[in-house]
Amino acid sequence: MEDLNDKEHLRWEEKILRRAQAGDREAFAELYRAYAGKIYARILLPQLGQRSAAEDALAETFRSVLTRLASFEPRGSSVYFWIARIAANKATDMHRASGVTGRVLVNVRALLLPTLEGPLEPEQALVEKEQFESANERVAECLATLNPRYRTALELRFFEGRSRESCAEALSVKLGTFDVLLLRALRAFRAQWDTVSRDSTP
Amino acid sequence: MTDTPDDPELAAADTEELEAARLLALALDGRSSPQAPREAVEAAALLRTVHQPELGDERAEAILSQLLSEAKPQRQRLPRSVGWSLLWASLSLGALLLVFLREPQGNSEQRDLEALRAQLPPPSVALIEAQAARLQGVDSAGYEQELLAYRKQVMSSLRGAGQ
Numbered sequence: 001m002e003d004l005n006d007k008e009h010l011r012w013e014e015k016i017l018r019r020a021q022a023g024d025r026e027a028f029a030e031l032y033r034a035y036a037g038k039i040y041a042r043i044l045l046p047q048l049g050q051r052s053a054a055e056d057a058l059a060e061t062f063r064s065v066l067t068r069l070a071s072f073e074p075r076g077s078s079v080y081f082w083i084a085r086i087a088a089n090k091a092t093d094m095h096r097a098s099g100v101t102g103r104v105l106v107n108v109r110a111l112l113l114p115t116l117e118g119p120l121e122p123e124q125a126l127v128e129k130e131q132f133e134s135a136n137e138r139v140a141e142c143l144a145t146l147n148p149r150y151r152t153a154l155e156l157r158f159f160e161g162r163s164r165e166s167c168a169e170a171l172s173v174k175l176g177t178f179d180v181l182l183l184r185a186l187r188a189f190r191a192q193w194d195t196v197s198r199d200s201t202p
Numbered sequence: 203m204t205d206t207p208d209d210p211e212l213a214a215a216d217t218e219e220l221e222a223a224r225l226l227a228l229a230l231d232g233r234s235s236p237q238a239p240r241e242a243v244e245a246a247a248l249l250r251t252v253h254q255p256e257l258g259d260e261r262a263e264a265i266l267s268q269l270l271s272e273a274k275p276q277r278q279r280l281p282r283s284v285g286w287s288l289l290w291a292s293l294s295l296g297a298l299l300l301v302f303l304r305e306p307q308g309n310s311e312q313r314d315l316e317a318l319r320a321q322l323p324p325p326s327v328a329l330i331e332a333q334a335a336r337l338q339g340v341d342s343a344g345y346e347q348e349l350l351a352y353r354k355q356v357m358s359s360l361r362g363a364g365q
Binding site: 025028029032033036037040041045046049050051052053054055058059062063066098099101102103104106108111112132135136139154157158159164176179180182183186187189190193 | 215219220222223224226227229230231232233234235236238239241242243244245246247248249250251252253254255256257261262265266268269270
């Protein structure tokens with residue numbers, strides 16, 4: 001895990017922050033480019049489980065950063081942690097609002113938790129890249145146990161990101177048939193994942 | 203293509219499962235579907251998140267452009283103590299301007315009026331008597347002549363003051 005509180009990194013950040021706080025848009029853009037990807041991958045996507053929702057939350061997060069940046073005081077730690085807190089709050093707000101918006105959001109972090117190797121930073125709710133890689137290996141293990149037709153349906157839809165129509169065509173089935181096939185494949189995968197998670201829990 | 207009851211894979215699906223599959227499809231396309239089967243939605247989210255957790259550069263830049271186009275970064279705020287000092291200084295300056303600029307202006311207008319009045323000729327005794335008689339209802343033929351003569355004197359004085 002990279003050290004965002006490293007002195008050299010903080011010195012760089014301080015210069016950028018000072019410019020951004022004075023209204024320099026290019027400095028704000030530098031700050032965004034430095035942290036938006038991390039905020040999305042470590043916090044928002046794991047807490048929302050849906051790309052479009054995570055992107056909306058990311059925009060909301062940096063909108064708040066833009067508004068509140070002038071009052072931010074570093075106090076010896078990276079601004080990343082301040083932004084991360086704003087992002088986590090936005091994700092929580094989205095979950096609360098999902099009853100009204102009808103958006104189906106999933107806290108994937110909670111699903112990943114039992115299978116992740118190494119401790120998570122609870123206050124920052126981070127899911128590190130290495131931990132994703134380890135979870136990815138477990139996903140592959142679970143997929144390997146499924147029947148080939150289920151596995152293909154899941155790979156086409158979620159790894160290749162194909163539409164339902166395209167998946168149905170690739171599997172030579174009708175659209176309604178594919179929907180049922182995908183439901184069964186997901187249920188089978190979930191049952192396998194829960195078994196792996198139970199076995200991993202100390 | 204439409205589904206038919208004799209489709210071998212659908213044949214085993216009951217009404218409940220067909221409805222669950224339909225709701226799941228809606229949820230996975232990001233549409234409102236709160237009744238979608240939770241365990242399947244969670245499994246789908248897990249697969250999507252773990253497989254590709256990164257935000258693409260193109261999407262990241264699109265979000266940044268949107269942010270910069272709709273909002274202006276705020277200027278850095280002055281420390282609170284400096285803000286209060288500036289406020290008090292402004293109020294004091296305003297008060298001083300009121301006291302030292304407004305009051306002398308009124309006095310100078312009054313002084314100018316008095317100086318002008320001093321330059322005007324006093325009305326003659328004949329004019330005052332004729333005016334008094336007129337107010338008592340006695341018609342005085344000399345009143346108009348006296349008034350005309352006085353007007354000429356006043357106009358002459360004003361012209362002299364204006365030069």
